[in-house]
Amino acid sequence: MATKRGIVLMNLGSPDSTRVKDVRRYLNEFLMDERVIDIPYLGRLLLVKGIIVPFRAPKSAHAYSTIWTKEGSPLMVLSKQLQVALQKQVTEPVALAMRYGAPAPWTAYDELLEKVPDLEEVVLVPLYPHYAMSSYETAVEYAKSAHVKGKYTFKLTIVPPYYDNQLYLDALADSMRPYLQQPYDHFLFSYHGVPERHILKGDITGNHCLKVNNCCEVSSEAHKYCYRHQCLVTTKKVAEMLQIPTQKYSFSFQSRLGRDPWLQPYTAQRLEELPKEGVKKLLVACPAFVSDCLETLEEIAEQGKESFMKAGGESFTMIPCLNVHPMWVKAIASWVKDI
Ligand SMILES: C=CC1=C(C)c2cc3[nH]c(cc4nc(cc5[nH]c(cc1n2)c(C)c5CCC(=O)O)C(CCC(=O)O)=C4C)c(C)c3C=C
Ligand SMILES: [Fe+2]
Numbered sequence: 001m002a003t004k005r006g007i008v009l010m011n012l013g014s015p016d017s018t019r020v021k022d023v024r025r026y027l028n029e030f031l032m033d034e035r036v037i038d039i040p041y042l043g044r045l046l047l048v049k050g051i052i053v054p055f056r057a058p059k060s061a062h063a064y065s066t067i068w069t070k071e072g073s074p075l076m077v078l079s080k081q082l083q084v085a086l087q088k089q090v091t092e093p094v095a096l097a098m099r100y101g102a103p104a105p106w107t108a109y110d111e112l113l114e115k116v117p118d119l120e121e122v123v124l125v126p127l128y129p130h131y132a133m134s135s136y137e138t139a140v141e142y143a144k145s146a147h148v149k150g151k152y153t154f155k156l157t158i159v160p161p162y163y164d165n166q167l168y169l170d171a172l173a174d175s176m177r178p179y180l181q182q183p184y185d186h187f188l189f190s191y192h193g194v195p196e197r198h199i200l201k202g203d204i205t206g207n208h209c210l211k212v213n214n215c216c217e218v219s220s221e222a223h224k225y226c227y228r229h230q231c232l233v234t235t236k237k238v239a240e241m242l243q244i245p246t247q248k249y250s251f252s253f254q255s256r257l258g259r260d261p262w263l264q265p266y267t268a269q270r271l272e273e274l275p276k277e278g279v280k281k282l283l284v285a286c287p288a289f290v291s292d293c294l295e296t297l298e299e300i301a302e303q304g305k306e307s308f309m310k311a312g313g314e315s316f317t318m319i320p321c322l323n324v325h326p327m328w329v330k331a332i333a334s335w336v337k338d339i
C-alpha cells in the first residue's frame, strides 16, 4: 500500500497589507527571529523594536505599495499559484505555509489532515534553493517545532537545498534562455545577502569559510551549510548550461540591512560600477528567490534599474523568478515522488 502523503510548500511570508501597522507587525516577527538577527534577546529587542522597525516600517510599507496587487503581495500570490500548479501534477494534497504571518505550518498540516485523516507523511518543500540560517534553516526548524508541538503523528520529511539539483538548474536555465537572445554586455546573478557572521557561524569545520583562500571553490565539508558556496555553484552551473562566457557574468549580493559586513560584492554598488566598466546592456536574475517578491520587483527591477541607468547604463532587463514555470513545477513533483 502506498504511503498516504501530503505536501507543504513553505515560503517566507509578507505583511497582510501595505499599511504601516501591518508592515510593522511583520517586520517585528521577522527580525525578532534569532536566526535572522542573531544577537542575545534583550539586545535584539532594543535593536529591532527600538531602532530598525520604527525607521524601516514606513519605508518598507511604501516599497510594498509599489508592487502590491489586487490579490495581495506578489510573494503570496505567486506562492498560491505554485500550490495550484503543483496540485495539478500530483495526487497528494498540497498546502502552503509561511515562516512569518499566515498561513502557519500547523494550519497547513490541519488542512492536509482534513483531506487525508489517516495521513502518514508530509513532505515539506522549503521554497529556498540555498541553505541559509536566516531562510532555509529557520523555515525548517519552525515547521519541525509546529510538528512536535501539535503532536502530529505523521512523519515529516524535508526536501534538502536544491541549488545544484539538475531539475532546478534545468528549469532555471530554461527560464533564462529566451532573454539571452537579445544583445547584452553582462549577466548579473544577484542573490539575497546574509551577514558574513552567519557564514562563519555555519562553518562546521570551524576553520574554512572566509578563512581559506577561495574558500567556496576548494573542497570542504563546510559547503553543506555555506550559502555563498551554494550561490556560486548555482551561478557557475547555470552559466555553463547557457554557455555564457566567464568574463560576461558575475554574482553579487543584495538587500543588506545594518552596518555589519555582509557577503560581497554588494549588488547596489555593482549596479553603479558596471556602466563605468563598459557594461551598458545588463541582464539580471535573482536565483535565491523562486517567487518574485519585494526584493526582486522593487529593490532590483525598480531601484536597481534606476541606479544602473543613472550611472550610464542603456538597458536593464530583469529576468523573472521561476514562479510557475512548468519545468519548476515538474521538478518539485519529481522530488516529492522520489524522496
Ligand atoms: C532568499 C532567501 C533569503 C535570505 C537568506 C534572507 C535573509 C535576510 N533577510 C533579512 C531582512 C529582510 N528581508 C526582507 C524581505 C525578504 N527576504 C527574503 C528572502 C531571504 N531573506 C524574501 C523572499 C523577502 C521578500 C518578502 C516579500 O514579502 O516580498 C525584508 C522585508 C522587506 C524590507 O523591509 O526590506 C527584510 C527586513 C535579513 C536581515 C536577512 C539575513 C540576516
Ligand atoms: Fe530577506
Ligand SMILES: [Fe+2]
Residues within 6 Å of the ligand: 209, 210, 215, 216, 217, 222, 223, 226, 228, 229
Ligand atoms: Fe564557502
